[in-house]
Amino acid sequence: MPLHRAAPAPPDDDAGVEIRPQFAQAGETGIVPKLRLPDGELAAETAYQVVHDELLLDGHARLNLATFVTTWMEPQARVLIDECLDKNMIDKDEYPQTAELERRCVNMLAALWGSESTGGDATGCSTTGSSEACMLGGLALKWRWRERRRAAGKATDRPNLVMGANVQVCWEKFCRYWDVDPRLVPVSPEATHLTAEGAASHCDENTIGVVAILGSTFDGSYEPVAEIAAALDALQARSGLDVPLHVDAASGGFVAPFLDPDLAWDFRLARVQSINASGHKYGLVYPGVGWAVWRDKEALPADLIFDVDYLGGQMPTFALNFSRGGAQVVAQYYNLIRLGREGYRRVQQASRETAMWLAGEIGKLGEYRLLSDGGELPVFAFAVADEACGFSVYDVSEKLRIRGWIVPAYPMPTGMEDVSVLRVCVRNGFSRDLASIFLEDLKLATERLRHRAEGPPPDAVRASFHH
Ligand SMILES: Cc1ncc(COP(=O)(O)O)c(C=O)c1O
Incomplete structure (x- = not known):
């Protein structure tokens, strides 16, 4: 018998917004409202089937050529993720080994990106993805600019950030959320991304930094980070303006070190102060994990770091989120030790x-x-x-x-x-x-x-x- 025959008529406000499963097992007789909390319960298998069936209409992740984000991992990684689904990344005192794996990942990535902090004291953290990492990188630039301006007795009310018009939307969000004027340098058919000349010519005393992208979300091309850094060096020599560089290596941070090792885009360039990358893109981890790494301790203003006294432990934190899953960080560590340089090179x-x-x-x-x-x-x-x-x-x-x-x-x-x-x-x-x-x-x-x-x-x- 069709289930809905036995079901009460839906209240008017639910018309058209209820789920009517056509399953025939005993107990599967209810209508499940879509937009308000159901009064009663469903059997677990019925609830599973209802949700599972609706998701059949999603696109197939492996055929999704739109996304940069990982859609396949090894079965062993899935097992680890499953084992860690219940771990909260923020509970560093309770899950010290998960915290330790995060620290190791930060240090491995800092070294991979040419940092000199190779003694286990690299400055960085995991995030939910590059968007959060970009926010943190941008905040550090803004704070440092403000400190410099205050020390010089200058106004701090009109910060701007210079970047190509091809930046990912998270940078426009950063500017809007944190009151920074976005200076978007137009692209052209000759250069579909930021150029050295375009970057330097848009900077002034209110520029908190320049963002260079490795590589562009629009077409996958690398921006010429070394040329941009050199143009900013020349700008400083000419005008005294010392504009720091953040590299948004959301995808390229896990590609260039393996396929283009001679390309200097990272901390090998003195002007690069911070780098973000998405562990869940070419870092080869399921969503969502990202990484933010600073050149050294000085590049991350101390007053952005909160020392939280939490459940018996002292914990420095610098992130927008508090609670967050630890499984992806564990999966990142798995990939790093599983693949090593050679494995990542082979895959990329x-x-x-x-x-x-x-x-x-x-x-x-x-x-x-x-x-x-x-x-x-x-x-x-x-x-x-x-x-x-x-x-x-x-x-x-x-x-x-x-x-x-x-x-x-x-x-x-x-x-x-x-x-x-x-x-x-x-x-x-x-x-x-x-x-x-x-x-x-x-x-x-x-x-x-x-x-x-x-x-x-x-x-x-x-x-x-x-x-
Ligand atoms: C260059 C760039 N920056 C930032 C992001 C945002 O990254 P996420 O999706 O990891 O938050 C993306 C995403 O495509 C990107 O391509």
């Missing part, structure tokens, strides 16, 4: 090769123009080659969705807003085999869109479509 190299192969093949189709080729982050963006071809990247994105592929289409930032692109993030687990299936699906989608743009096919051809 495979992703880069797949990205470059796929970008090359898409370039050869003739219908698309590449903005990047996957040779920096294993990420690339492409636009339709001929704006007058009769279909847009938005149409392509929608067509690919039929096969389950999730590929975002969006306009480029200020300076290139008339160009819309599709972006593909190649990650661990997106094999060459999957990439070649994706390519075939893209070819088919393109062909169909071209036919549609050219008008209905002649009758004979149309008939053949139905067979």
Whole structure:
């Protein structure tokens, strides 16, 4: 008997917003309201099935080429995550070993990023992701700027932050939440991200810092961090302005050290004061873990650190969240010791090769123009080659969705807003085999869109479509 027959009629305010499972076991007779707390209980298996079924409508994470975030981990990592799901990262006194693994990760990453603090005393912390880490990096820049200005007896009411118009939205959030004027340097078809000249020319005495991105969320390209640092050195020599640099290495922090070891983008550059990276992107951990690391203790103002007397322990904390899961930090440590330099290099190299192969093949189709080729982050963006071809990247994105592929289409930032692109993030687990299936699906989608743009096919051809 259908369950809903036995159920009472829903109250009016719930019309259209109730869940009516069609399961037939005893006890599965209720209507579950969607927007208010149910009065009664459900059997665990019924509740599971209701939630599970609704989630069938989510996209498939492994086919989600929109995300930089990890969608595959080894089974052993999953076991560790499961074992640690009940641990709160903030309870450092109660879970001292989880805290110790976090400390080891911070030190490994600081060393990987060229820090001289290699004796176990690196300054940094885990976060929920790069967004929180960027907030912390930005706050440290703002505090230090304010200290310098106060010491010089100057006004502190108009701080600004210089960055490319291609920054990830978290930086605009940082500026809005913490009252900092965002100075977004427009991009151009010649440089789709911040340039050295653009960065230096936008700085003034109220600039708390410059953010350089490794690499850009829009097309995966690395910003020229060393050139930006050199331009800021020259600015200081010319004008006395000493503008610190934060590197948003959300993705590149776990790619460049392994694939481009000679590229100096990190603490090897004296101007770089802090770096953030997402453990849950190319750090290869499920969401959400990020990392913020400072060059040294001086780069992180002491009055941003809270010494919390908590459950019998003294605990210095510097984060926006208090409670947070510890499992991802443990999983990060697992990856670091499991893969080591060689393992990370192998994984990222495979992703880069797949990205470059796929970008090359898409370039050869003739219908698309590449903005990047996957040779920096294993990420690339492409636009339709001929704006007058009769279909847009938005149409392509929608067509690919039929096969389950999730590929975002969006306009480029200020300076290139008339160009819309599709972006593909190649990650661990997106094999060459999957990439070649994706390519075939893209070819088919393109062909169909071209036919549609050219008008209905002649009758004979149309008939053949139905067979
Ligand atoms: C360059 C950059 N910075 C920051 C972020 C935000 O990172 P998260 O999603 O880890 O908070 C992203 C996310 O894509 C990014 O690409």
